[in-house]
Every structure is written in structure tokens, then in C-alpha cells.
Amino acid sequence: MDVKITNQDGKTFVTLDGRIDTTNAEKFQQDVSMLMNMNAPDIEIDCKGMTYTSSQGLRIFLMLQKSVMVNGGKMVMRNMNPQVKEVFDITGFSNIITIV
Amino acid sequence: MSSKNFSGRLSWRIIGIVSVILIVLFVIVAVVSHQLITEEAMRATQHILHGTISDIEKPLTEVEVVTKTVAAHTLQLTDAVEDAHNTTNTNEPMEQLVMHTVMGDSLISGCYVIVPSCLGNAIHYSCVLQGGEIATGTLFDDSLDSQADKLVVTAQEKGDGFWLPPHQSLTDTNKMVATYCTPVYIPNSKHLAVVVACDLGVDWMEQKVEELRPYKNSLTTIGCSENCIIGIKDTALLSQIRKSLTEDKEMVALNEDLKQGKDSIRRRIGNGRNLSFIVYGPLHNGWMLSIVCQYRDVLERSSKMHVNLLIIGFIGLIILFFACRRTIRLMTRPITELSESALNIAKGNFNAKLPEIKSQDEMLRLRDSFMYMQNSIADYIEELQTTTRANERMESELNVARNIQMGMLRNDFPQQLYALLKPAKEVGGDLYDFTLKDDYLYFAIGDVSGKGVPASLMMAITRASLRFVAGLHLTMDETMNRINNCVTDTNSNNMFVTLFTARIDLRTGHMDYCNAGHNPIIIVPPDGEPYFLKAKTNLAVGLFSDFTYEAESVELKPCTRIVAYTDGVNEAEREDKSLYGNERLMAYVSSDKVRNTSTTEREIVEGLLASVRSFTGDTPQNDDITIMSIII
Structure with a gap:
């Protein structure tokens, strides 16, 4: 799992690549934890390279979503592949996270 | 020759090297000294020869003078x-x-x-x-x-x-x-x-040559004619010498020299033990004085000295060997002791005493390194023991937790329902429940995000809430709302539960259900193809307490089968990371075995588990697996 974080025009861009599963969910959480305490609350996540996420991964996206909401920002996930999108749909996460 | 200990081996090697050096030295010294001694002996013998020639010539000259004087007188x-x-x-x-x-x-x-x-x-x-x-x-x-x-x-x-x-x-x-x-x-x-x-x-001449023996077996002769050689009485020897004068190359050369009045040395006369040199010179009257010396006589003393040297060298080597061995043994004693200590440590005695070393050299460093290693191992073993004890305690606690968790799950299955739960670890986050009341069958299946202890605690909360809320016999949407409220209140860690709850009226086949983000359950109608039961996209339980869940309903014919499962089934992973998937799941539920109403629910559940296991092979289970089958 590769996580790239860049800042541009007061907006945070995150690019994800690979799988989020049991073996690396914790590391993924560490990688994105800094995003939860930022002054630039708007986050855009590019999920083009993300091939799978376990429920631990969903939980981390949820935590991210909640922190963004607390800071008064917006979180958007882009380019999600259909299999991953299905997981988000089934669990109802598509209702609370903006997926475009 | 081989030696089993280090000191012996090293000593042998030193002795070997020293021996080679000594032998080479000895050979050089022996050859050079032999040459020098031989040269010196020849010079000395030549000196004696010349002295003797003038000694012999004096009387001869005197006699010649007298004879000539007499001759002069006779003329008168x-x-x-x-x-x-x-x-x-x-x-x-x-x-x-x-x-x-x-x-x-x-x-x-x-x-x-x-x-x-x-x-x-x-x-x-x-x-x-x-x-x-x-x-x-x-x-x-x-x-x-x-x-x-x-x-x-x-x-x-x-x-x-x-x-x-x-x-x-x-x-x-x-x-x-x-x-x-x-x-x-x-x-x-x-x-x-x-x-x-x-x-x-000539008796004085005979006496002189007899006495003139520079070496033990020297032979001094005065050759006067071919038949007369003063100093040799043995006629056999005489004839032998005569013969050699024409046959032996050296002797022929000698004869030539004499005819020309030269004095010289011939170095290789005779052979074997009798190898000799001959020093010779002419007298003024044409006679020849010669001295033959055998090399073995000349070199006798030096040969004895060489033998003595060899013996002394040999004794020296023996002494050197023992001295070497002893010194090496003394110097390498710490190694022997260290090896004993190492053996002790290997046997588990981490406090084994290490040898004292007084020298400030590699031995001391070795001992220090050894001590460091000993301490490190001791610390490591202690740490390992502590960790192992902690692990054992945790493991036994986990086993108790597992028993408690399994105790939460019902296993008094009625005939039309069977379920099983296989956690990936000791404890898991999956759950199921069911109850029969007044022709209504209530059932639920759920999955907490993650697995292990955190998931199991969440599962316990969900299970307790479910039991509590189910007892109220509310509608499915209300049931889910209540459960969501209970779980969200106690969820500070952003965990969530996907949960499917349903109530089936066994008399009519009417099923009310609410799906909170769970995998769609499979309906296997008696007269049609199996399908995933569509459900409204509700949010998983435990995230937002004010979320309003929506319930749905479906009419089921008699003998319809319902197969519910958690994502441990369709997301079961093989080694190549490929998933069991919905296709295989659907293929299983489409099989004759599942469609045959006489197959028991237990057989269907266990058959699905076996199908998943045969797909994953030896790959460890990556998520909790729960399967439930119901027939109405």
C-alpha cells in the first residue's frame, strides 16, 4: 500500500495505490493520521490504484470522514474501482462519504 | 603423524619447518666444509710433497757430486x-x-x-x-x-x-x-x-715414504721405473697400478704430466669408498714422488663432526617440540577453558565462570567478547522467558474469552436452521442469533469491522443489544435503529458492525428484513434460480446514532432456502490473493445438493465451508467465517 500526500491551494491530495488488508491496515492508519489534525480540512482521495479494502480500511476512511466533518471540510474519493465501490455501497458507506 | 590437539599440531608444524631449514643449512655447511677441507688437505699434502722432494733430492745430489768427483779423479x-x-x-x-x-x-x-x-x-x-x-x-x-x-x-x-x-x-x-x-x-x-x-x-727412502702418511690410509710412493716403485711391496698392487697407468683416464693424464716434468693433483682416483686424490711431483732424476689420500680419511673428522651435529640437531628438535607444545598449551589454555565455559553455557548454565586472563592481547578480547555474548544471551533468554510467560497467560485468557464468546452463540438449532462461526483468531467479530416465537422466526447475522479482541468486544456489545432489542418484538427498522443507538453510544473507536436482521412469518412465508450494510443474503426458491436479496443501502451499525434504517419485506414460497453469510466467505483469500467470490458462492447454492429439500441445513452449511476451505487450501483463514442456512 502506497500513500502519497500533497498539498495544493489549501487542499490535501491523497493518492492510494495497492491493497488495504489486515497486514497493512495499521500502517495505513498511521500514514493518514496526520491528515486528521490539519488546518486545511479539504481532502481529495484518488483511489485509482486501490484494488481492495478490508473493513479495517473502511473504518479508517470513516475516521477520516468524521475528522473532516469536525473541521468543517469536505472529503471526496475519486476514481474508485467497481469492486471497491461495491463494498462501500453494501456497507452503506457511500451514504456518508462522497464518492465521485 | 597427526595430533588431536592444537598445541601438538602447531608444534609438529613448527618442527617441520625448522627441520627443513636445519637440513638445508646442514647440507650447505656440509658440502662447503667438505670442499674447504678437501682443498686445504690438498694444499697441505702438496706442501708436504715439495718438502719431501727436496729432502730426497739432497742425498741424491750429493751422491751425484761425489760420483762426478770420483770420475774426474779416475781420468788422472x-x-x-x-x-x-x-x-x-x-x-x-x-x-x-x-x-x-x-x-x-x-x-x-x-x-x-x-x-x-x-x-x-x-x-x-x-x-x-x-x-x-x-x-x-x-x-x-x-x-x-x-x-x-x-x-x-x-x-x-x-x-x-x-x-x-x-x-x-x-x-x-x-x-x-x-x-x-x-x-x-x-x-x-x-x-x-x-x-x-x-x-x-734406499732403505732411508723406504723409511721416509713409510713414515710419510698425512692421513691414516695415505700411500706415499717414489716411482723410479715401471717395475720399481718404492713404498709398494705388494706385487699385485704394483701390477694393478701399472695397468691403470694405461687404462685409467686420470692415471694416463698423470703419466703424461710426469713425462713433461709437471707436478699436479688428480682429484678422482679410484671409486666408492676408496675414492682418493693424488698429489705428485717429479724428482730431478726423473723419479716421481706421489701421495695418495683417500677422501674418507681426509673428511673423517668433519664427517664425525657432521654426525655429531645431526645428533645435536635432532636432540634440539625434540627439545624444541616439547618446549613449543608446552608454551602453546600454556598460551592457549584460555581457549580450552573458554570452550568448556561455552559448553556449560550451551547446557543452560548462563552464569558459567569465564577464565581469568592477565595478558592484554587477543585472548583478553576474546574473553571480553565471550562475556558480552554470555550476558546478552542471558538477558535475551530472560526476556524471552518473560515474553513467553506473558504470551502463555494471554493465550490462556484468550482461550477463556473464546469459550465465553462461543457461549454467547446459540447452538440449540431447530430443524429448519443451522449456523456455524469460525473465527480467524481465538476470538472474532462475527455473530449470529435466532429465536422462534409464535410462528415467527427471528434471525440475525453480523460482522464487526476488523477481527481479534477489539472486534470480539464489539461483537459482545452488539450481541447483547440484539438480544435486548429483539425481546421487544419491534419492527425490523425500529429494531435496527435501537441496536444502532446502543452500539453507537458505546463505540468510541469508530468501529462498525454490518448487520442483517429478519423476521419470517412461518405460516405465510412473509419476511420483514433490514440490512445494515451487510452482504446480501441468498434466496434459493424451490422453483427458480437462487438470487442475492436486494436491500436498501442502509449504513452499517455503530457509526451515526441518528441514522434512520429502512426495512423491507419479501414473500417467500414454502421450501425456500435462505443462505446468510459474512464476508469471510466471499472474500476468503487464496495464496495468489484471488477471492472465493460471489460466482463460486452462487455456483454452490445453485448445486443440486442445496436445491434438494431433503438435504439438511447442517450439510449445506458445512458443504459451503468445505468448498471455501478447498479453495483457500493451506492459506490461513484471513477473516472470521459465519454461515447460516434456513429452510421454510
Whole structure:
């Protein structure tokens, strides 16, 4: 799992690549934890390279979503592949996270 | 030879190297010293040879001078000689002359004056020492005539003085004498007047060569003629030498040298043990003095010294070996002790004492490293023991937790329902529940995000809430709302639960259900294809307490099968990361086995589990698996 974080025009861009599963969910959480305490609350996540996420991964996206909401920002996930999108749909996460 | 210990092996190696060096040194010293000694011996022998030559020549010269003096005198007496011929009387002056000659010179043992005669017998005047007495006379002995005649002929041929090789004395057969002869001519004429000869005893020469032995088996000889060699009495040896003079290359060269009056050395005479060198030089009269020395005599002392050196060297090597071994043993003792300590440590005695080392060298460093290792291992083992104890405790606690968790799940299945739950770890986050009340079958299946202990605690909360809310017999949406409220209130860690709850009216086949983000359950109708039950996208439980869940309903025909599961089934992973997937799941539920109403629910559940297991093979289970099958 590769996580790239860049800042541009007061907006945070995150690019994800690979799988989020049991073996690396914790590391993924560490990688994105800094995003939860930022002054630039708007986050855009590019999920083009993300091939799978376990429920631990969903939980981390949820935590991210909640922190963004607390800071008064917006979180958007882009380019999600259909299999991953299905997981988000089934669990109802598509209702609370903006997926475009 | 091999040695099992280090000191022995190293000592052998040192001895080997030292031996090679010593042997090479020894060979060089031996060869060089042999050469030097041989050269020195030759020089010394040559020196002796020259001294001896001049010693021998002195008497010879004296005899020659005396003989020539006598010859001069005889010329004055020639007339008298002539008279004597005529008168056949003795010539008094001539007799006087020869007598005075013998008496006047101690070297001369006999003096002869031979007057050759053209008229019959020659006249001989002689004076000889016979048994210490002087005997003079004019000899007419026939036996001497022939010899005297030969002498005269020889003298005429030579024309000057010459030496006869040693021969038996005319008067004493036991005595060997050499004779110097000189012819005297009538002045201004080529006519031989007389021949004067003087005998010189050679016993002193024999004695001299006998005494002249620079080395034990040296042989000193004076070669006077081919048949007469003073110093050799053995006739066999004599003939052997004569033979070698023509055959042996060295001896032939020697003979050539002598003919040219050279003195020299021949270094390789004889062979084997008798290998010798010969030093030789000519006397002025053409005789030859030679000294033969055998190399083994020359080198005897140095050879003995070499043997002694070898013995001393050998003893030295033995001493060196033991000294080396002892020193090495002393110096490497710490290694031996360290190896014993290592063995002790290996046996588990981490406090094994290490040897004391006083030297400030590699041994000390080795000991220090060893000590460091010992301490590290001891610390590590202690840490490991602590960790192991902690792990064991945790494991036993987890086992208790597992038992408690499994106790939460019902296993008193009615005939139309069966379920199983296989956690990926000791405890898991999946749950199921069911209850039959008044022709209604209530059932639920759920999955907490994550797994292990955190998921299991969340599962317990969800399970308790579910039980509590289910007892209220509310509608499915209300049931889910209540459960969501309960779980969200206690969820500070953003975990969530996907949950499916349903109520089936067993009399009509009407099913109310609410799906909170769970995998769609599968409906297997008795007369159609199995399908995933569509549900509204509700949010998983535990996220937002104010979320409003929506319930739905479906009419089911009798003998319809319902298969519910958690994502541990369709997301079961193989080693190549491929998933079991919905296709395989659907293929299983489409099989005749599932469609056959006489198959028990337990068989269906266990069949699905077996299908998943055969897909994943040896890959460890990556998520909790729960399967439930119901028939109405």
C-alpha cells in the first residue's frame, strides 16, 4: 500500500495505490493520521490504484470522514474501482462519504 | 603423524619447518666444509710433497757430486788403468780412490770403477760396505761381468750420468740400493775410459715414504721405473697400478704430466669408498714422488663432526617440540577453558565462570567478547522467558474469552436452521442469533469491522443489544435503529458492525428484513434460480446514532432456502490473493445438493465451508467465517 500526500491551494491530495488488508491496515492508519489534525480540512482521495479494502480500511476512511466533518471540510474519493465501490455501497458507506 | 590437539599440531608444524631449514643449512655447511677441507688437505699434502722432494733430492745430489768427483779423479789414473790391463796387476791408486770414496761419504755404500776392455773381461774396481766392513778388491767375478757390460752399454747410450732404479746390492742381496753411474771419456775423444758408479742405499727412502702418511690410509710412493716403485711391496698392487697407468683416464693424464716434468693433483682416483686424490711431483732424476689420500680419511673428522651435529640437531628438535607444545598449551589454555565455559553455557548454565586472563592481547578480547555474548544471551533468554510467560497467560485468557464468546452463540438449532462461526483468531467479530416465537422466526447475522479482541468486544456489545432489542418484538427498522443507538453510544473507536436482521412469518412465508450494510443474503426458491436479496443501502451499525434504517419485506414460497453469510466467505483469500467470490458462492447454492429439500441445513452449511476451505487450501483463514442456512 502506497500513500502519497500533497498539498495544493489549501487542499490535501491523497493518492492510494495497492491493497488495504489486515497486514497493512495499521500502517495505513498511521500514514493518514496526520491528515486528521490539519488546518486545511479539504481532502481529495484518488483511489485509482486501490484494488481492495478490508473493513479495517473502511473504518479508517470513516475516521477520516468524521475528522473532516469536525473541521468543517469536505472529503471526496475519486476514481474508485467497481469492486471497491461495491463494498462501500453494501456497507452503506457511500451514504456518508462522497464518492465521485 | 597427526595430533588431536592444537598445541601438538602447531608444534609438529613448527618442527617441520625448522627441520627443513636445519637440513638445508646442514647440507650447505656440509658440502662447503667438505670442499674447504678437501682443498686445504690438498694444499697441505702438496706442501708436504715439495718438502719431501727436496729432502730426497739432497742425498741424491750429493751422491751425484761425489760420483762426478770420483770420475774426474779416475781420468788422472787412466794411464795406470791401462797399465793394469797389461799387467793384470791391481791398480793401487784406483783401489785407494774407491775405498776413500766409500769411507769418506756415509751415504755411499759402494763405489765401482769399471774399465771397459776391448780385450776380454772388463776390470772392476770396487769398494763396498759389507756388514759394516769395508771390502775392496779388483773383481773378476764372472757373475758380475754381464751386469758390468750392460752398465757400460747403458752409460755409452746415455752419454751422461744416470740413476739406476733401486736393485739388489751386488754384494748384499738383502740390501736395496740405487746406483748413480757416470761415464768418463778419454779427453778429446769419444772413447769411454771408465764408468764410475756409486751405490746409495734406499732403505732411508723406504723409511721416509713409510713414515710419510698425512692421513691414516695415505700411500706415499717414489716411482723410479715401471717395475720399481718404492713404498709398494705388494706385487699385485704394483701390477694393478701399472695397468691403470694405461687404462685409467686420470692415471694416463698423470703419466703424461710426469713425462713433461709437471707436478699436479688428480682429484678422482679410484671409486666408492676408496675414492682418493693424488698429489705428485717429479724428482730431478726423473723419479716421481706421489701421495695418495683417500677422501674418507681426509673428511673423517668433519664427517664425525657432521654426525655429531645431526645428533645435536635432532636432540634440539625434540627439545624444541616439547618446549613449543608446552608454551602453546600454556598460551592457549584460555581457549580450552573458554570452550568448556561455552559448553556449560550451551547446557543452560548462563552464569558459567569465564577464565581469568592477565595478558592484554587477543585472548583478553576474546574473553571480553565471550562475556558480552554470555550476558546478552542471558538477558535475551530472560526476556524471552518473560515474553513467553506473558504470551502463555494471554493465550490462556484468550482461550477463556473464546469459550465465553462461543457461549454467547446459540447452538440449540431447530430443524429448519443451522449456523456455524469460525473465527480467524481465538476470538472474532462475527455473530449470529435466532429465536422462534409464535410462528415467527427471528434471525440475525453480523460482522464487526476488523477481527481479534477489539472486534470480539464489539461483537459482545452488539450481541447483547440484539438480544435486548429483539425481546421487544419491534419492527425490523425500529429494531435496527435501537441496536444502532446502543452500539453507537458505546463505540468510541469508530468501529462498525454490518448487520442483517429478519423476521419470517412461518405460516405465510412473509419476511420483514433490514440490512445494515451487510452482504446480501441468498434466496434459493424451490422453483427458480437462487438470487442475492436486494436491500436498501442502509449504513452499517455503530457509526451515526441518528441514522434512520429502512426495512423491507419479501414473500417467500414454502421450501425456500435462505443462505446468510459474512464476508469471510466471499472474500476468503487464496495464496495468489484471488477471492472465493460471489460466482463460486452462487455456483454452490445453485448445486443440486442445496436445491434438494431433503438435504439438511447442517450439510449445506458445512458443504459451503468445505468448498471455501478447498479453495483457500493451506492459506490461513484471513477473516472470521459465519454461515447460516434456513429452510421454510
